[in-house]
Amino acid sequence: METILAQSVGSLNRPIISGLVKDIIHVPARVDLRERALHPGHMALLLDGFVSRHIDDHLGQRQVVALQIPGDFIDLCAPPPRQHEHDIATISTTRLALIDSHGLWEALGAHPDLTRKLWSIGLMEAAIHRQWIFRQGRLSARARLAHFLCEMNIRLLKIGQSNGHSFRLPLTQSDLSEICGLSSVHINRVLKDLREMSLCLFRFGRVDITDPIKLANLAQFDPHYLDPPHCLPFPSPHAKEF
Amino acid sequence: METILAQSVGSLNRPIISGLVKDIIHVPARVDLRERALHPGHMALLLDGFVSRHIDDHLGQRQVVALQIPGDFIDLCAPPPRQHEHDIATISTTRLALIDSHGLWEALGAHPDLTRKLWSIGLMEAAIHRQWIFRQGRLSARARLAHFLCEMNIRLLKIGQSNGHSFRLPLTQSDLSEICGLSSVHINRVLKDLREMSLCLFRFGRVDITDPIKLANLAQFDPHYLDPPHCLPFPSPHAKEF
DNA sequence: CGCCCTGTTGACTTACGTCAAAACTAGTGG
DNA sequence: CCACTAGTTTTGACGTAAGTCAACAGGGCG
Numbered sequence: 001m002e003t004i005l006a007q008s009v010g011s012l013n014r015p016i017i018s019g020l021v022k023d024i025i026h027v028p029a030r031v032d033l034r035e036r037a038l039h040p041g042h043m044a045l046l047l048d049g050f051v052s053r054h055i056d057d058h059l060g061q062r063q064v065v066a067l068q069i070p071g072d073f074i075d076l077c078a079p080p081p082r083q084h085e086h087d088i089a090t091i092s093t094t095r096l097a098l099i100d101s102h103g104l105w106e107a108l109g110a111h112p113d114l115t116r117k118l119w120s121i122g123l124m125e126a127a128i129h130r131q132w133i134f135r136q137g138r139l140s141a142r143a144r145l146a147h148f149l150c151e152m153n154i155r156l157l158k159i160g161q162s163n164g165h166s167f168r169l170p171l172t173q174s175d176l177s178e179i180c181g182l183s184s185v186h187i188n189r190v191l192k193d194l195r196e197m198s199l200c201l202f203r204f205g206r207v208d209i210t211d212p213i214k215l216a217n218l219a220q221f222d223p224h225y226l227d228p229p230h231c232l233p234f235p236s237p238h239a240k241e242f
Numbered sequence: 243m244e245t246i247l248a249q250s251v252g253s254l255n256r257p258i259i260s261g262l263v264k265d266i267i268h269v270p271a272r273v274d275l276r277e278r279a280l281h282p283g284h285m286a287l288l289l290d291g292f293v294s295r296h297i298d299d300h301l302g303q304r305q306v307v308a309l310q311i312p313g314d315f316i317d318l319c320a321p322p323p324r325q326h327e328h329d330i331a332t333i334s335t336t337r338l339a340l341i342d343s344h345g346l347w348e349a350l351g352a353h354p355d356l357t358r359k360l361w362s363i364g365l366m367e368a369a370i371h372r373q374w375i376f377r378q379g380r381l382s383a384r385a386r387l388a389h390f391l392c393e394m395n396i397r398l399l400k401i402g403q404s405n406g407h408s409f410r411l412p413l414t415q416s417d418l419s420e421i422c423g424l425s426s427v428h429i430n431r432v433l434k435d436l437r438e439m440s441l442c443l444f445r446f447g448r449v450d451i452t453d454p455i456k457l458a459n460l461a462q463f464d465p466h467y468l469d470p471p472h473c474l475p476f477p478s479p480h481a482k483e484f
Numbered sequence: 485c486g487c488c489c490t491g492t493t494g495a496c497t498t499a500c501g502t503c504a505a506a507a508c509t510a511g512t513g514g
Numbered sequence: 515c516c517a518c519t520a521g522t523t524t525t526g527a528c529g530t531a532a533g534t535c536a537a538c539a540g541g542g543c544g
Contacts, residue, residue: 055376058462063379065372085369085467109354116347122364127327129371130307134297136378137305137423141500172522181379183501188524203523220300225327383532414490425533430492445491 001047001097007159008045008071008121013114016107017045023098033074033088043101044074049094050170054178055086064179066129067091067152071159073121092170120229127225136181139220141190144180146219149200149207154223165212170205243289243339249401250287250313250363255356258349259287265340275316275330275338285343286316291336292412296420297328306421308371309333309394313401315363334412362471369467378423381462383432386422388461391442391449396465407454412447 001024006014024047027037033051037044051068065086068074074088074096108115128151135147152169156162173191177184194200199215201208209215216223243266248256266289269279275293279286293310307328310316316330316338350357370393377389394411398404415433419426436442441457443450451457458465 053372055372055380057376057380061380063376065375085464086372105358108357109351112351115350115357119361119364122361122368126364126368126371129368129375130295130297130328133307133371133374133378134299134305136375138297138299138303174522184522185502185524186500189500192524222327416490426490427492427534428532431532434492 004047004071004159005045005097008073009114009117013111013117016111016114017099017104020100020103020107021045021097022100025096025098027090027094027096029090029092029094031090033090034084037096037098042075043099043104045097045099046070046072046074047095047097050091051088051094052091052175052178053086053088062178063181064175065132066125067179069152069155069159070161073118091175124226124228131225141180141182141186142193143219144182145176145187145190146194146199146215147221148176148179149202149209150212150216150219150221150223151226152207153209153212154226158226165209167207168205169202169207246289246313246401247287247339250315251356251359255353255359258353258356259341259346262342262345262349263287263339264342267338267340269332269336269338271332271334271336273332275332276326279338279340284317285341285346287339287341288312288314288316289337289339292333293330293336294333294417294420295328295330304420305423306417307374308367309421311394311397311401312403315360333417366468366470373467383422383424383428384435385461386424387418387429387432388436388441388457389463390418390421391444391451392454392458392461392463392465393468394449395451395454396468400468407451409449410447411444411449 001021002014002018005017009017025037027033027049029049031037033044046068048070051072051074052064053066053068053074054062054064056062108118131147131151135144139147149169153162153164153167156167156169157164161167171179173187174184176182176191177187180187182190191202194202194215197214198210199218200210215221243263244256244260247259251259267279269275269291271291273279275286288310290312293314293316294306295308295310295316296304296306298304350360373389373393377386381389391411395404395406395409398409398411399406403409413421415429416426418424418433419429422429424432433444436444436457439456440452441460442452457463
């Protein structure tokens with residue numbers, strides 16, 4: 001846990017969060033986290049596995065609005081009384097560190113570094129959301145799927161779970177359809193296309209990107225929205241390095 | 243400006259931000275704000291008018307990823323060295339309060355209220371992003387447009403620029419198409435549909451919602467994602483009321 | 485006046501959805 | 515080891531929502 005924490009909030013802030021972890025829990029796949037683990041006012045750090053945040057339409061059709069991978073915070077400081085506007089569920093089996101969010105808020109006052117870091121995590125999350133809006137709005141089915149796979153490749157690369165062209169992605173084709181806003185039948189056909197174009201291969205919960213450059217090109221994917229701000233939001237007198 | 247500021251950050255925090263305003267500028271419609279007004283490391287409060295945040299595809303087709311209305315912050319604490327991953331432009335003529343973001347960051351340390359408030363503004367922005375993803379992914383053209391109009395109605399209502407069924411919305415049909423991820427021709431047809439269904443009327447930059455309930459129903463629109471957290475994220479010893 | 489931008493409409497195309505059947509996989513229990 | 519089931523994946527046939535192209539109309543403005 002410590003290494004993943006250091007990756008998420010920086011080695012400086014690691015011990016602070018570490019001290020706020022109340023429990024580490026294991027959750028099976030396909031479990032609603034709102035009901036089971038994440039009570040209002042709590043938050044969690046995803047240590048292992050995949051978690052989806054989604055909104056269902058009135059026929060129960062699901063739209064995934066975010067996919068969380070290890071190292072992501074879930075419901076970072078979401079205010080308790082606020083009715084949640086989306087659902088959260090595990091996709092694979094997961095390991096979660098439950099964090100005392102009240103304690104975290106107290107800690108923020110004393111640690112401007114941590115505030116800045118969590119703030120910028122929120123900013124990146126919003127940037128990812130915006131790319132997803134772009135994807136759904138302007139890209140063809142092929143490009144959409146390709147764009148998503150490119151994003152996962154980079155995000156997993158950053159946490160050491162991809163080597164740049166091959167990674168585990170424990171999703172069904174139906175999951176992919178709920179992510180990309182397409183029918184699962186069409187996802188199947190698009191996957192076939194990408195395979196036959198020798199761009200990438202998806203099977204058994206694993207992705208092999210045959211031609212990363214062509215795939216990114218098809219997807220109009222520009223990874224810089226995933227770059228962490230190498231210099232932090234605002235210089236602060238309290239912390240020079242980071 | 244003061245009243246709109248109080249609405250955005252609360253009357254308690256109003257004077258703090260007020261003191262950080264470096265300039266108030268007027269910008270004509272259809273101007274790229276990245277080039278003209280918002281230099282890296284600056285941020286702004288939109289006082290008047292409409293601003294779009296958008297991403298262009300490689301053919302120059304535009305996808306609007308957020309629409310800012312008076313009272314919204316633009317580029318809230320976006321870190322200067324980070325390459326921006328989307329563009330910003332005025333839609334109508336606007337009035338902007340330019341804010342010293344370095345000074346703001348300094349102020350955060352001393353004002354936990356303000357931190358909490360700005361944090362929750364960021365959360366709401368992300369919640370709106372998620373609804374947009376849902377909209378593009380799961381709704382038909384009709385529902386998408388209806389959903390957007392419902393959202394604008396509520397958001398403008400909250401700042402006193404809608405009476406609940408009628409408001410100014412200075413967008414062209416082409417703007418609407420870039421927001422909803424549809425062609426402008428199709429937007430035209432959908433507007434006609436909504437008009438003929440007696441749900442709402444859009445012309446001359448003005449929206450009249452004839453039947454708010456039916457419209458919201460068609461859009462599967464549930465406004466609670468726009469609710470401000472009535473109790474704040476986390477109780478803080480420094481500020482009881484808010 | 486003529487130009488440009490926006491809106492409107494019609495004819496035609498296409499990308500994607502829907503429905504349905506079959507193949508394949510994995511888990512369960514006899 | 516073999517049914518038996520349930521969840522995926524794959525394919526085909528067909529329907530439809532939305533895109534594209536193109537023409538025209540109206541308003542604002544030099």
